[in-house]
Amino acid sequence: MPSAATALSRSPAAPWAGLVPGVVLCATVAAAAFGLRQVPGIGVLSPMILSIVIGMALHNLLGTPAMAKPGVTFTMRRILRAAIVLLGLQLTLGQVVSVGATGLAVIAAALVATFLFTKAAGRMLGVDRGLAELIGAGTSICGASAVIACNTVTRAHDEDVAYAVACVTVFGSLAMFLYPMLAAPLGLAxxxxxxxxxxxxxxxxxVVAAGFQRGEAAGEAATVAKLSRVMMLAPLILTLAMMARTHGAAEGARVPTPWFVFGFIAMMLVASVAPPPAELKADIVAATTFLLSMALAAMGLETDLRKLRAKGLRPLALGAVSTLFIAVFSLTLVKTVL
Known part of the structure; x- marks a missing residue:
């Protein structure tokens, strides 16, 4: 007669039970990040950023428990993909149309030019290809969300993800404070x-914080433009997947198709045809942010600071020049074509 342990190991629920400690740990870190935002002065940081910082602190000071590792890996892969699919519900085709053809052209041109510039600058600075792509994705599209989404196909090291997130956080925060002060001197409506x-x-x-510092009209325009830019995450991931597949085929490696991107597009279409009620949408936004925070917590729980320090300052310099490039390039387009 089989023992209770043997019966449990044969149970369909057994594989899922092994994921619970790691998933709970990631959720706990994410919850702590949301709680920290209530502290004065820390609320300007997103819970995703705080999650990776807390996760890195736990991993490097105490170590990630071995029993949690399967759940941490599951969070980095499956839960992340689910969050990206849900992200599509925050966008509608109507929002994209409201930006106008010229506005969309400015956004698309800035995105493509910045990503290509970052890759080229990365080669010149001697930054690893995967890390340069992550910095380029985070700078050109939507920060930490784009970094972890694009890593599903670039499959860079966790330390690369942490470094790219740090870059887009530091320089994006600087832009958030500097842009409103530059609006008047630059004569921008x-x-x-x-x-x-x-x-x-x-x-x-x-973007929201910077935009509304210049008034409601500027804030609304900034938010819609940013959400239209987030929509372009899907084609970038598909492009990176094709590039990775070509590169992998040459090395005998197999790159999976990012099916979750099609889920993202499907959710955007659903939101366009049958938008959820305001209260439900607010809950969806909160849930999506929490799931993305869990994914970044998992990244932090796998990041070794010693490996991060070993990468030096070149990737940080890449993040700086990439941020400067997208600021100047997009400003030039806005001043000349509008």
Whole structure:
């Protein structure tokens, strides 16, 4: 007669039970990040950023428990993909149309130019290809969310992810404070300032904070422009997947198709045809942010600071020049074509 332990090991629930400690740990870190935002002065940081910082602190000071590792890996892969699919519900085709053809052209041109510039600058600075792509994705699209989403196909080291997130956080935060002070000297109207901020500042929260400092009209224009830019995450991931597949085929490696991107697009279409009620949408936004925070907590719980320090300052310099490039390039377009 089989023992209870043997019966449990044969149970369909047994593999999932092994994931519970790690998933709970990631959720706990994410919850702590949300709690920390209530402390004065820390609320300007997104919970995703705080999650990776807390996760890194736990891993490097105490170590990630062995029993938690399966759940941490699951969070980095499966839960992350689910969060990206849900992210599509925050966008509608109507929002994209409201930006206008010229505005969308400015956003797309700035995105493509910045990503290609960052890759080229990365080669010149001697930064690893994977890390340069992550910095380029975070700078050109939507900060930490783009970094961890693109890593599903670039498959860089966890330390590369942490470094790229640090870059987009530092320089995006600087932009959040500097842009509103530059609006008047540059002679930008509220809608033009909003487009500039939405087309070039990294995180959604940073764009919203910068935009509304110049008034409601600027804030709304910045938010819509930024969400339109987030929509372009899907084609970038698909492009990176094709590039990685070509590169992997040459080395005998197999790169999976990012099916979750099609889920992202499907959710955007659902939100366009049958938008959820305001209260439900607010809950979806909160849930998506929490799941993304869990994914970044998992990244932190796998990041070794010694390996991070070994990468030196070159990737940080790459993040700086990439941020400067997208700021100047998008401003030039806004001033010349609008």
């Amino acid at each position: 509220p809608d033009h300032f909003g487009l500039w901020a939405g087309a070039s500042i990294h995180e959604v929260a940073q």
